[in-house]
Amino acid sequence: MIPRHLMIAMAVLLLAALGLTLYALHMRKTVEATPVAATDTRPLAPPVAGPTERVVLYVAHDDDGTLRPESALIPMPSGRQQRAEELLRALVSLYLDRSSPHVLGASSDVRSVFLVDPGVAVIDLNAAFADTHRSGVLIEELTVASFIETVASNTPGVLKVKILVDGKERETLAGHADLSQFYDVAAVNQLATQLQSGQ
Amino acid sequence: MPWIEGRHRTETRDAPPTGPGIRFSQSRKLTWAALPLVLVSVLLLSAVPEKHLSVYSLAANYSLLLTQREGRDYVGLLEVLEPLGKVSAKTERSRWRLRYNRTEADFEIGKARARVQGRDAELGAKFILENDRGLIPVSSLSSLLPRILGGPVTFHEESGRLFIGSVATHFTASLAGENPPRLVFNFTAPVNPSISTEPGNLRMTFSHEPLVAPASSTLTFGSKQIPSANYSESNGAAVITVNSTIPVMASFGPEGRTVTISPASGAPQTASGPPSANVPPAASTAQSQPSAPPPTPIARRYFAIVDASHGGDDPGEALSSTLFEKDITVALARSLRQELESRGITTLVLRDSDANLSVDQRAVFANADHSAIYVALHASSSGRGVRVYTALIPYNGDDRGPFRSWNTAQRSSVSLSRTTASAVASEMQKRQIPVRNLAAPLRPLNNVIGAAIAVEVAPQGEDVNQLTAPDFQQLITSAVATAIAANRDQLGAAP
Numbered sequence: 001m002i003p004r005h006l007m008i009a010m011a012v013l014l015l016a017a018l019g020l021t022l023y024a025l026h027m028r029k030t031v032e033a034t035p036v037a038a039t040d041t042r043p044l045a046p047p048v049a050g051p052t053e054r055v056v057l058y059v060a061h062d063d064d065g066t067l068r069p070e071s072a073l074i075p076m077p078s079g080r081q082q083r084a085e086e087l088l089r090a091l092v093s094l095y096l097d098r099s100s101p102h103v104l105g106a107s108s109d110v111r112s113v114f115l116v117d118p119g120v121a122v123i124d125l126n127a128a129f130a131d132t133h134r135s136g137v138l139i140e141e142l143t144v145a146s147f148i149e150t151v152a153s154n155t156p157g158v159l160k161v162k163i164l165v166d167g168k169e170r171e172t173l174a175g176h177a178d179l180s181q182f183y184d185v186a187a188v189n190q191l192a193t194q195l196q197s198g199q
Numbered sequence: 200m201p202w203i204e205g206r207h208r209t210e211t212r213d214a215p216p217t218g219p220g221i222r223f224s225q226s227r228k229l230t231w232a233a234l235p236l237v238l239v240s241v242l243l244l245s246a247v248p249e250k251h252l253s254v255y256s257l258a259a260n261y262s263l264l265l266t267q268r269e270g271r272d273y274v275g276l277l278e279v280l281e282p283l284g285k286v287s288a289k290t291e292r293s294r295w296r297l298r299y300n301r302t303e304a305d306f307e308i309g310k311a312r313a314r315v316q317g318r319d320a321e322l323g324a325k326f327i328l329e330n331d332r333g334l335i336p337v338s339s340l341s342s343l344l345p346r347i348l349g350g351p352v353t354f355h356e357e358s359g360r361l362f363i364g365s366v367a368t369h370f371t372a373s374l375a376g377e378n379p380p381r382l383v384f385n386f387t388a389p390v391n392p393s394i395s396t397e398p399g400n401l402r403m404t405f406s407h408e409p410l411v412a413p414a415s416s417t418l419t420f421g422s423k424q425i426p427s428a429n430y431s432e433s434n435g436a437a438v439i440t441v442n443s444t445i446p447v448m449a450s451f452g453p454e455g456r457t458v459t460i461s462p463a464s465g466a467p468q469t470a471s472g473p474p475s476a477n478v479p480p481a482a483s484t485a486q487s488q489p490s491a492p493p494p495t496p497i498a499r500r501y502f503a504i505v506d507a508s509h510g511g512d513d514p515g516e517a518l519s520s521t522l523f524e525k526d527i528t529v530a531l532a533r534s535l536r537q538e539l540e541s542r543g544i545t546t547l548v549l550r551d552s553d554a555n556l557s558v559d560q561r562a563v564f565a566n567a568d569h570s571a572i573y574v575a576l577h578a579s580s581s582g583r584g585v586r587v588y589t590a591l592i593p594y595n596g597d598d599r600g601p602f603r604s605w606n607t608a609q610r611s612s613v614s615l616s617r618t619t620a621s622a623v624a625s626e627m628q629k630r631q632i633p634v635r636n637l638a639a640p641l642r643p644l645n646n647v648i649g650a651a652i653a654v655e656v657a658p659q660g661e662d663v664n665q666l667t668a669p670d671f672q673q674l675i676t677s678a679v680a681t682a683i684a685a686n687r688d689q690l691g692a693a694p
Contacts, residue, residue, distance in 0.1 A: 062581060062582075065586075065635065134516075134581070135515065135516035135517070135524070136516050136577075136579040136580070136581050136582075136655070137577055137579065137586065137588060137639055137641055137653065137655045138579065138581065138582055138586055138637075138639075138655065139579070139581050141637070141639050141640065141641075144640060159594070160594040160595075172642075175509070175513065175515055175516065176577070176639075176641060177639075177640050177641070178593075178640040178641065178642045178645075180642075181593035181594070181606055181640070181645075182593055182594040183591075183593065183594060183640065184591075184592065184593060184594040184595070187591055187592055187594075187638070188591070190638070191591055191637070191638050194636075194637050194638065195637070
């Protein structure tokens, strides 16, 4: 004959097992009912903290081959170098949009911007930026002028700019625009004026 | 061997660094350090220099890169014939059919025999087809080309120099005066050799001229200072080496038909006519530096140099799945040459076939020839109409005294380039072609010392095939040629 205390213990254990099973089923239903966010590794917003500022971005427009200054509100960090990086990341985000006036290849990004005194800015693009860039003198020139003019107009004191790809020097962006030299900001200013007219 | 191991350990810890263990350790480190050097040396020594074939004809002088296959030198037949006339080829299974003007030739992959106009022709080695590119052994050119071209061909196989028709340039050399001695070379056509000096000799290398050997490859002159000169050929070039016991320099006579070799200091510059500014450095000490020659007109062979951008491994923009920028630029270049020459402007097309040419090489050609205007041609599917570019000069080149930085060589000519670009844009507008005038970071514009512009042609509508239309090409090139002809005096007067 089974002792009474053992029977009580068995009954308690069975009740506990039943209760946990019901709880597990309930949790499963709750999880299934919760919508899962789509997997998208692209950054949606600049990963910076700081007050939002109004800045001028020089945006390339392929339809008429122009470069137009456009104001934008973006969060800007306090560091000079970080500010330049955020400016260019905002520009890239704009160009990555499908409705962009100057579409860049998917995964194009700015790795970093270095400001080296006196007056030198180095823009380091990722390999996908150059590898997927469309070829042509004007198309490449618009990209280069857009980046340099945006950095130079928002970062006082920059006199010359060098563009690297994946940390290395590259002959051209996509077969035409020369990346082997330092760009003279004064000359690029004049070019930007020419490009704004569309004539 | 525990004893040896123990002894080794003891020596490396306690003994002065002269024991065999240390020496062994050091020598091993040295071996590892030296290994990369040895490997680099072996690689450098084993590197085979690129071999070239220079082709000289009445239509064009050009150079092609040879391809090594199975221990033999091969060349693309289409590339040899393209600058000479209308040529096309198509592949049908194992056959490759070539049509040059009205001559048809039939090649079979892996076979050493071809058929030209229905008759057999021996190739000497098998025919190779790579990516629709028909490769023939270089040794077969002397027998195959006369049958395809229908005219005489002279091939210097060892030096890779091919003469099509009667194009040879001959020369004579004679000593004029003894104190100081001057050696005068007279050529039957204008020449523009590259000149290098080293102690004891001066070398003139003729890469683009169909220069042929004199009766004897060694010429003697009975002078103690300039006793002899030698003629030789190798890798697509002819070389004249002047042997001297004193530092010498070369100067060019009018029209480029005379080259005078004279002592580097204290002697007249040339034997006849005004000297040119093309004075090579003398191989000597500071005492023998020549005084600066007076400014004189430049001897140039071509007024205009037209550069078909891209080419070879660099296709430029893929305008469509079958149309590349490099093909359009060659067609535009040939059309522009025709338009310029019809206006009496001597013109050289830099890339007249599907050859690789670096931007530096393109600038060197333009600068060495002192052309009055350099025009680079581009094609694009984006935008509408024509863009005319001048150089966007990079940041502050490193000019040193009279020596100009390579990267900003264009600086002194940029205003003349802009004037020319404006004239071209104006001609485009007269023809109702949409046009823009811009600066561009586009090499080699910034490396050219004379006036230099680039013309990027885009279709007027959506259809990129318009770029292939001869009428459209001629519309563009006639505008460029008219502008250059109208500015001929201004361009020609520039140094």
